[in-house]
Amino acid sequence: METYTVIVLLLAATIRVATPLLLAALAGMFSERAGIIDLGLEGKMLGAAFAAASVSAVSGSAWLGLGVGVLTAIALSLLLGFACVTHRGNQVVAAVAVNIVVGGLGPTLALAWFSLGGQTPQLDAAGQRFTALIWPWALSAREVPLPGLLYAELLSGHNLVVYLAAVLVPAAAWVLYRTRFGLRLRAVGENPQAVDTAGISVTALRYQAMIISGGLCGVAGTYLSIAASSGFVRDMTAGKGYLALAALIFGKWRPYPTLGACLLFAFTDALAVRLQGVPLPIVGVIPVQFILALPYVLTVLLLAGFVGRAIAPRAIGVPYTKER
Amino acid sequence: MTADAPLKPPALELRGIDKRFGSVHANRAISFAVAAGSVHGLIGENGAGKSTLMNIVYGFHRPDAGVILVNGREVEIHSPQDAISAGIGMVHQHFMLVENFTVLENVLLGVEGGPLLARGLARARMELQKIGRDYGLEVPLDALVGTLPVGLQQRVEILKALHRGAGILILDEPTAVLTPQETDQFFRMLGRLRDQGRTVLLVTHKLREIMAITDRVTVMRQGAVVAEVVTASTSPRELAEKMVGRAVLLQVKKGELRAGPALLSVRNLSVRDSAGALRVKHMSFEVRAGEIVAIAGVAGNGQSELLEVLAGMGVSTSGEIFMGGFDLVATAADPRRRRELGLAHVPEDRLRVGVVPGFSAQANLILGYQDRAAFNRGGLMNDGAILADCERKMAAYDVRPPLPGLRLSAFSGGNQQKLVIAREVDCEPQVLLVGQPTRGVDIGAIEFIHHRLVALRDAGKAILLISVELDEILGLADRILVMAGGEITGELSRAEATEEKIGLLMAGVRGEGRA
Numbered sequence A: 001m002e003t004y005t006v007i008v009l010l011l012a013a014t015i016r017v018a019t020p021l022l023l024a025a026l027a028g029m030f031s032e033r034a035g036i037i038d039l040g041l042e043g044k045m046l047g048a049a050f051a052a053a054s055v056s057a058v059s060g061s062a063w064l065g066l067g068v069g070v071l072t073a074i075a076l077s078l079l080l081g082f083a084c085v086t087h088r089g090n091q092v093v094a095a096v097a098v099n100i101v102v103g104g105l106g107p108t109l110a111l112a113w114f115s116l117g118g119q120t121p122q123l124d125a126a127g128q129r130f131t132a133l134i135w136p137w138a139l140s141a142r143e144v145p146l147p148g149l150l151y152a153e154l155l156s157g158h159n160l161v162v163y164l165a166a167v168l169v170p171a172a173a174w175v176l177y178r179t180r181f182g183l184r185l186r187a188v189g190e191n192p193q194a195v196d197t198a199g200i201s202v203t204a205l206r207y208q209a210m211i212i213s214g215g216l217c218g219v220a221g222t223y224l225s226i227a228a229s230s231g232f233v234r235d236m237t238a239g240k241g242y243l244a245l246a247a248l249i250f251g252k253w254r255p256y257p258t259l260g261a262c263l264l265f266a267f268t269d270a271l272a273v274r275l276q277g278v279p280l281p282i283v284g285v286i287p288v289q290f291i292l293a294l295p296y297v298l299t300v301l302l303l304a305g306f307v308g309r310a311i312a313p314r315a316i317g318v319p320y321t322k323e324r
Numbered sequence B: 001m002t003a004d005a006p007l008k009p010p011a012l013e014l015r016g017i018d019k020r021f022g023s024v025h026a027n028r029a030i031s032f033a034v035a036a037g038s039v040h041g042l043i044g045e046n047g048a049g050k051s052t053l054m055n056i057v058y059g060f061h062r063p064d065a066g067v068i069l070v071n072g073r074e075v076e077i078h079s080p081q082d083a084i085s086a087g088i089g090m091v092h093q094h095f096m097l098v099e100n101f102t103v104l105e106n107v108l109l110g111v112e113g114g115p116l117l118a119r120g121l122a123r124a125r126m127e128l129q130k131i132g133r134d135y136g137l138e139v140p141l142d143a144l145v146g147t148l149p150v151g152l153q154q155r156v157e158i159l160k161a162l163h164r165g166a167g168i169l170i171l172d173e174p175t176a177v178l179t180p181q182e183t184d185q186f187f188r189m190l191g192r193l194r195d196q197g198r199t200v201l202l203v204t205h206k207l208r209e210i211m212a213i214t215d216r217v218t219v220m221r222q223g224a225v226v227a228e229v230v231t232a233s234t235s236p237r238e239l240a241e242k243m244v245g246r247a248v249l250l251q252v253k254k255g256e257l258r259a260g261p262a263l264l265s266v267r268n269l270s271v272r273d274s275a276g277a278l279r280v281k282h283m284s285f286e287v288r289a290g291e292i293v294a295i296a297g298v299a300g301n302g303q304s305e306l307l308e309v310l311a312g313m314g315v316s317t318s319g320e321i322f323m324g325g326f327d328l329v330a331t332a333a334d335p336r337r338r339r340e341l342g343l344a345h346v347p348e349d350r351l352r353v354g355v356v357p358g359f360s361a362q363a364n365l366i367l368g369y370q371d372r373a374a375f376n377r378g379g380l381m382n383d384g385a386i387l388a389d390c391e392r393k394m395a396a397y398d399v400r401p402p403l404p405g406l407r408l409s410a411f412s413g414g415n416q417q418k419l420v421i422a423r424e425v426d427c428e429p430q431v432l433l434v435g436q437p438t439r440g441v442d443i444g445a446i447e448f449i450h451h452r453l454v455a456l457r458d459a460g461k462a463i464l465l466i467s468v469e470l471d472e473i474l475g476l477a478d479r480i481l482v483m484a485g486g487e488i489t490g491e492l493s494r495a496e497a498t499e500e501k502i503g504l505l506m507a508g509v510r511g512e513g514r515a
Helices: A004-035 A042-060 A064-084 A092-115 A147-154 A161-178 A180-190 A192-199 A203-225 A239-252 A253-274 A286-306 B049-059 B078-086 B103-108 B118-136 B151-162 B180-195 B205-214 B237-243 B305-310 B334-340 B351-352 B383-396 B413-426 B443-458 B470-476 B499-506
Strands: B014-020 B024-034 B038-042 B065-070 B074-076 B089-093 B168-172 B198-204 B216-221 B223-232 B260-273 B276-289 B293-297 B318-323 B344-348 B432-434 B460-464 B479-484 B485-492
Touching: A004 A042, A004 A147, A004 A161, A004 A253, A004 B413, A004 B443, A042 A092, A042 A203, A042 A239, A064 A203, A092 A239, A092 B065, A161 A203, A161 A253, A161 B151, A180 A192, A180 A203, A180 B118, A192 A203, A239 A253, A239 A286, A239 B216, A253 A286, A253 B223, A286 B205, B014 B049, B024 B049, B024 B223, B038 B205, B038 B237, B049 B089, B049 B168, B049 B198, B049 B383, B065 B151, B089 B151, B089 B205, B103 B118, B103 B151, B118 B151, B118 B305, B151 B168, B151 B180, B168 B443, B180 B205, B180 B499, B198 B205, B205 B237, B216 B237, B223 B237, B237 B276, B237 B443, B260 B305, B260 B460, B276 B305, B276 B460, B276 B485, B293 B470, B293 B499, B305 B344, B305 B432, B305 B460, B318 B334, B334 B344, B344 B413, B351 B413, B383 B413, B413 B443, B432 B443, B443 B460, B460 B470, B470 B485, B470 B499, B485 B499
Parallel strands: B038 B198, B038 B216, B089 B168, B168 B198, B293 B460, B293 B479, B344 B432, B432 B460
Antiparallel strands: B014 B024, B014 B065, B065 B074, B216 B223, B260 B276, B260 B318, B479 B485
């Protein structure tokens, strides 16, 4: 294969890997900007992945799967909100609890319902998955060297959720910086007292943020099980929720830098896949374990020093109580 | 405008407001009225129930009984939103600002005027420019609030209230963060607000401010209104007596200054904070035996960092601290070593640094001294000796209630501070570092604490006092160092010190030329 073909395919893979990360990171942006540490991204995604795959398998409709996946993640998000906002519980503990429960509940229910060893049935019938959308003339454009290939592989040929994620970045930025809701959301993560004294309900705002976070996690999870693959398997999020959180911190809780961070993480991931078994100059073949660890090593390095100071929303992690 | 004033109903009237928190009766049937277009003072000690009352008026708490009337009409205030719609604006002691928002965004929060921001921002900008011109309240609208000095942040709070159309402005301890000059400027601004027909309710514990600006004053004590007087017909002494419920000495009697050799010398000391900013810059000074040296300054100008480094809790970047022939910096003396050398420390932040709130009074009284032979027997604590020591100190320092086993957090602020003072003074230190000794302490306890500090000085010990209360500094100090921006901007003897001179130095204006 020619070099530029390799690069274009690598970039196309980057976009596919980045999509769930980006959706989860945007989800985290809403909840964390509202002052709630969102370690539950992982569990919410996983729950949605399971629900979407199950519903799609039973009903035969990917859209119904998406709907139920989103509702499931919203329900989990509201559960977290109930623990952290209403009952002022410890946000980290509550989120870890949700992650553990979902991690166990998904495979258990799958085993009970489908008897396939904790997986959901293979989704291969038409309409059960979100499949790649081929843009007009994409197939013939492939024959034209660089511009055609870029069009065919990079712009065309992704499923609906990928395009949705791309649109959601400017949408999130617009909501955050140009709307009343965004102003209040940013304020409540910085100084909830100021929001309260301005006559706005801190609780309502935080629940709204949790609903948005749940919805976005729902799309991300659905993507994993019925768009990027064809069914739910145990632990299929594989730490993507935590990686999304790292991307969010790396992006300093802002939409566009977060997009950049997600693309960077996804690129290392895509690169790792491509490098497996390929001999490199000087070092030779790198053991696959090292390559697979690359995105995580990069995360640690970036967060440890290269980011500069990431200043979190000031009130993050602190349940709001009116002072006496 | 005074002629028709009696015809108008009061801008704000409280009738029979009553509130209990569990066993604490915070407000007892409070009734008073604030005349429209006046500046009304509400004065009382910490814990007198002022804050509870204001939180009720602003909708943070619901009263158990009583009604609130605004401009003669009864209003139900269930939330801050209700208070705002009734025309009540509140400037809290701790500002309710989002620091990484611009001034404009802060003012807009809660009154955005629609789901999108653009139009509201434009409208607010125009209105704020007008308000700014009318009242002399100009603020850079696009600056991030966190980068503004506190004086300007306070303006932002007032702008917020005015932008919401507040006819009644409640100000809770507004001058705590201001220099004397800023305070004067602030009062002039309040005067302009009054002249334009707004009503101001000033909540404070500072007698001087009540005398300077208010028309009438309501005095609270132990949750009840004990007096309401016309300011012009009263005196600070009378108000203080009403606040405390007995005669108080506003001045402490001190013996003649008989300063001895320097017990603590600081040379060229610099301190950097964790963010790398230089908070204390090349400070040099001495504290001699038998004198009280006070460091004055607006909070946040490096005093806290200085105190921490002297006490051994923080690390200096460069410089020397000499005590009894030892360089504490070079020998890397930890707080315990410093204590052995005769350095005692009453920390600024009593509850976080000075005590363990969940421990009993007697346990708190040996913190830092728990290794002394008197408190130990074999490898165990000598509980009998600790109890006896606590009982003795509680009697000597008038701690109420005198219960050694009582949890420290159950004592009032004044009694907690008496316990800390008892612990640090009773061991007869050579040098005593004291930070904000009377913060959150009632007048009776202030009097007592001041007497104790002066007695230690008269016994020939050296005291370094750090305080943001000018009255306290002028009352106690023999020598005053003024800090601004991490540096000593001037040194004044007690005889030459005036509030005005100190104020200018606090603002960073050096030299005698402008004083």
